[in-house]
Amino acid sequence: MSLRISALYGLVALAAGLTMFGLYGTFYWTPLEVNEIGFTQKIFYFHVPMAITSGMAFGVTMVASILFLITKNLKWDAWAVVGAELGLIFGSALLWMGIIWQRSTWGVWWTWDPRLTSFLVVMLLYGAYFVLRSSVETPVQRARYSASIGIVGYLAVLFTMLSTRILRSVHPVLFRLSDSGLGDSSMLITFLVAMFAMFALLAAMLILKTSVENLGEELDYLKSEIGG
Amino acid sequence: MKPLRQLWVILKKDIIMEMRTKEMIVSMLMFVMLTMIIFNYAFRADRNDLTPFGGGLLWLAFIYTAFLGMNRSFVHEKDQGCLEGLLLSPVDRSIIYVAKMVGNLIFLTAVELLAVPIFTMFFISYPYYLHLDKLGIFLLGLGLSNFGIAAVGTFVATMAVNTQRRDLLLPILGLPLLMPVVAPAVMISGTMLSGSTSKHELELVGESLKILAAYDIIFFVVIAMIYDFILGE
Numbered sequence: 001m002s003l004r005i006s007a008l009y010g011l012v013a014l015a016a017g018l019t020m021f022g023l024y025g026t027f028y029w030t031p032l033e034v035n036e037i038g039f040t041q042k043i044f045y046f047h048v049p050m051a052i053t054s055g056m057a058f059g060v061t062m063v064a065s066i067l068f069l070i071t072k073n074l075k076w077d078a079w080a081v082v083g084a085e086l087g088l089i090f091g092s093a094l095l096w097m098g099i100i101w102q103r104s105t106w107g108v109w110w111t112w113d114p115r116l117t118s119f120l121v122v123m124l125l126y127g128a129y130f131v132l133r134s135s136v137e138t139p140v141q142r143a144r145y146s147a148s149i150g151i152v153g154y155l156a157v158l159f160t161m162l163s164t165r166i167l168r169s170v171h172p173v174l175f176r177l178s179d180s181g182l183g184d185s186s187m188l189i190t191f192l193v194a195m196f197a198m199f200a201l202l203a204a205m206l207i208l209k210t211s212v213e214n215l216g217e218e219l220d221y222l223k224s225e226i227g228g
Numbered sequence: 229m230k231p232l233r234q235l236w237v238i239l240k241k242d243i244i245m246e247m248r249t250k251e252m253i254v255s256m257l258m259f260v261m262l263t264m265i266i267f268n269y270a271f272r273a274d275r276n277d278l279t280p281f282g283g284g285l286l287w288l289a290f291i292y293t294a295f296l297g298m299n300r301s302f303v304h305e306k307d308q309g310c311l312e313g314l315l316l317s318p319v320d321r322s323i324i325y326v327a328k329m330v331g332n333l334i335f336l337t338a339v340e341l342l343a344v345p346i347f348t349m350f351f352i353s354y355p356y357y358l359h360l361d362k363l364g365i366f367l368l369g370l371g372l373s374n375f376g377i378a379a380v381g382t383f384v385a386t387m388a389v390n391t392q393r394r395d396l397l398l399p400i401l402g403l404p405l406l407m408p409v410v411a412p413a414v415m416i417s418g419t420m421l422s423g424s425t426s427k428h429e430l431e432l433v434g435e436s437l438k439i440l441a442a443y444d445i446i447f448f449v450v451i452a453m454i455y456d457f458i459l460g461e
Binding site for chain 2: 122132155
């Protein structure tokens with residue numbers, strides 16, 4: 001018990017430390033991008049890690065959904081919800097960062113770029129996941145329904161990305177890692193640190209939130225035991 | 229042989245009910261036509277030619293019509309207690325799914341086949357898609373898209389009818405799941421409606437057909453596998 005908690009504290013400290021270093025690197029260490037993008041290029045260091053992290057969080061939802069349907073253990077339902085929640089949190093931060101970047105780079109708030117389009121669909125899909133959850137009362141039925149959407153939804157995410165990219169191939173893909181100019185080693189290190197910072201943050205938040213969810217379920221059960 | 233017969237019995241029940249009431253097809257068709265009237269306002273279509281937007285407008289009308297119809301298909305089952313009967317009968321759950329899905333597919337296709345000529349008359353200056361080389365692709369695109377819409381829509385509608393929000397849930401949950409169908413569907417119908425001969429666009433139509441086929445197969449199989457968990461009680 002105590003070992004688990006100290007490991008968790010360690011993880012939180014790691015996430016905080018790496019994030020601080022990532023921010024320091026972003027603002028003070030890395031050189032200014034000399035091409036046309038300039039200062040706003042610095043959004044990149046956290047933008048891309050956040051995109052990957054949010055994809056991973058939705059992936060957690062999918063895996064936990066499959067495990068729930070196999071094992072029928074409500075523990076996995078908690079993991080699935082927390083995955084979707086964190087995916088949405090990282091995702092909305094990502095969207096706002098992207099909007100700021102576009103506005104300063106291209107002068108528009110929004111473009112129907114394939115990645116933006118598919119990401120907006122994904123956000124709305126996982127928003128609907130929570131609407132579904134809130135409209136089912138019994139926990140087991142709620143878990144079954146949302147698990148099946150967790151699986152089918154992830155497939156839809158993959159297909160949305162595939163189809164928007166293929167069908168819009170008239171336009172160039174706008175962000176690619178090789179175009180981002182990570183030539184300087186400080187840039188690469190900052191980027192990798194930010195990446196691990198976001199991974200550690202995701203892991204810490206996943207563990208914390210699932211234990212909160214599990215406690216909530218236990219509380220509901222105990223309440224129903226005493227007829228409350 | 230036996231599963232096919234079970235499937236046919238459930239499907240026949242839906243078809244007979246629809247033939248008697250004509251409820252779904254008539255209301256879906258009316259909805260499509262009302263949507264078209266709004267297109268006329270939206271584009272101030274005094275020249276009556278919306279060919280460049282044809283594909284998108286067509287699917288805008290069709291996708292919401294599909295939701296309208298598919299919601300009904302389960303409200304009946306639930307309210308008249310037919311769903312309990314189906315669940316009690318010794319029929320595999322995935323057969324129930326396939327039967328309901330095929331029913332929805334038939335009704336949706338019927339409405340679309342009635343609506344496309346009306347849409348053409350209202351908004352399309354020259355029906356290029358009726359040329360023999362285009363008609364096949366146009367209909368194939370329609371069919372593959374409808375298959376995907378029916379597959380996912382039937383699945384979401386089953387859930388929706390068992391929740392508190394009922395018919396509200398199908399569009400907000402179904403539409404994001406169906407975006408990978410809508411995008412290629414618009415591409416195919418739009419290119420066929422405009423009679424475009426651009427090589428690049430025709431290539432994209434080919435890609436769209438592939439995406440639709442892959443979507444249909446994968447989603448149909450996965451949903452048929454997990455449908456048990458949705459109906460299970």
